[in-house]
Amino acid sequence: MARSTLTRDEVLDAAASLVKQHGPAALTMRKLAAELGTAVTSIYWHVGNRESLLDALVRRTVEEMGAIxxxxxxxxxxxxxxxxxxxxxxxxxxxxxxxxxxxxxxxxxxxxxxxxxxxxxxxxxxxxxxxxxxxxxxxxxxxxxxxxxxxxxxxxxxxxxxxxxxxxxxxxxxxxxxxxxxxxxxxxxxxxxxxxxxxxxxxxxxxx
CATH class of the missing domain: 1.10.357.10 (Tetracycline Repressor, domain 2)
Known part of the structure; x- marks a missing residue:
């Protein structure tokens, strides 16, 4: 059963976890949807396509690296x-x-x-x-x-x-x-x- 609520941060957290464990090539919208227990269309609604998702992950990584x-x-x-x-x-x-x-x-x-x-x-x-x-x-x-x-x-x-x-x-x-x-x-x-x-x-x- 698909989740009824999902936030953009949750999508990015799950995507970052997949990349950390298996590398960028393992990050697909289907795998991410399965990881979150939701529909692929829900992922697209929150972050756009895969390229937009990768860009969002990159931006967040750069921001996290900023606090030195x-x-x-x-x-x-x-x-x-x-x-x-x-x-x-x-x-x-x-x-x-x-x-x-x-x-x-x-x-x-x-x-x-x-x-x-x-x-x-x-x-x-x-x-x-x-x-x-x-x-x-x-x-x-x-x-x-x-x-x-x-x-x-x-x-x-x-x-x-x-x-x-x-x-x-x-x-x-x-x-x-x-x-x-x-x-x-x-x-x-x-x-x-x-x-x-x-x-x-x-x-x-x-x-x-």
Whole structure:
């Protein structure tokens, strides 16, 4: 029995859930109607055709990504908080982010994070081209790290495993290094280490 009442937000929530679980290709009006227990005509009435539905999902994703509020006592701490938030938001919405990119709204999606970074590099004393380079380097680091992280997660199981390929003799004078390389990488920790080091270098006074 079809539902007698349905809201636009409920349609978008269900559509976002389908995309998150199965990817954009799995989003059809029939599947969405079945998920909501309603008629296909009801879906069309609320959101229009599939293209209009995808555009509505993209707009909502961009709006959700807009709320990035830096935290911390120093510009470096606040930049790191922006990086962590952006990575988290992108990891939470991989398929929706792909839709945003396909519809040419990637730059708009990143604008709030970019504005937050501009504010913080200014607070750190950077101006002009040096400030622009800092903002872009941080953005590239975040997105690049995330792409590598996602590719590693999607890769098939390796045989032999990465740890089995480690040569204990590769670091004969540093057994601690050899042991550490044999352990699986901690992406969260590695992300913080890399962004913190990059930010420290970018905000440092220029060498005379």
């Amino acid at each position: 509020r830096p935290e911390g006592r120093t510009p470096a701490d606040r930049i790191l908080s922006v990086a962590r938030t952006l990575r988290h938001e992108l990891r939470e919405r991989p398929h929706l982010i792909a839709m945003v990119h396909e519809r040419g709204l990637t730059e708009r999606m990143f604008l709030p994070a970019q504005q937050a970074l501009v504010h913080e590099v200014h607070a750190a004393g950077l101006r002009g081209a040096r400030a622009a380079d800092a903002v872009r380097a941080i953005q590239f680091q975040i997105v690049g790290f995330l792409l590598v992280e996602r590719n590693r997660e999607r890769a098939p199981a390796q045989s032999p495993a990465e740890s089995e390929l480690r040569d204990p003799g590769a670091a004969p004078h540093d057994p601690a290094l050899a042991r550490a390389l044999a352990r699986p990488a901690d992406p969260e920790r590695l992300f913080l280490v890399s962004v913190r080091a990059l930010v420290r270098a970018l905000l440092a006074p220029p060498a005379r």
